[in-house]
Amino acid sequence: MTMWDEFFRPLEQVDFVPATNIVKKEDEFEVVLAVPGYSEQQLHLSIEGNMLEIGGDGDNSSEDSSRENEVYLRRGIRQLPFRYRVELPERAQVENIDAELKAGLLTVRIPLQPKKVIPVKIQGTDTMKRIEA
16 A cells, blocks of 8 residues: 555544543543544443553444435544553552543543552661652
8 A cells, every 4th residue: 555545545444543631640540532422332441451442333323224314415523433542550440440421521530549658778877768669
C-alpha cells in the first residue's frame, strides 16, 4: 500500500481511538474518553492482568430497521468500533473500578492503594531515610 492509498482509504478502515485524558491523582487513576453518541450498551471494560481495555462496538444504525429508508447526503457523525488499552499502576484496586458515561465522556476511575512508607536506617549514622513503596 502506497502513502496515497493509505491517505485516501475509507474512514471505516481507519483505526479509531477516541480523544483521551489520563490523570494520576494522589488516591486514584482516572481515564477519560470522548465518546459522544455511544450508549452504555455499546461500551465495555475489561481487565486482564494489569491492562485495562475500554472498547466501543460502534454504530449499529445500519442494522436498525427504522433507518433503512434514510438516504444520507452527508454522513460525518459516526460511532466507529474502537479498542483502547492502558497499563494500570501496581497500586490499582481493580475490584473497585467505577465508570460513568455523562455528556459524551466516559470516565473510568481506578482507586489506588495508599503508598507504603518504609523507614530505612543509613549505616554509620543515626539518620533514618523514608522510602515510598
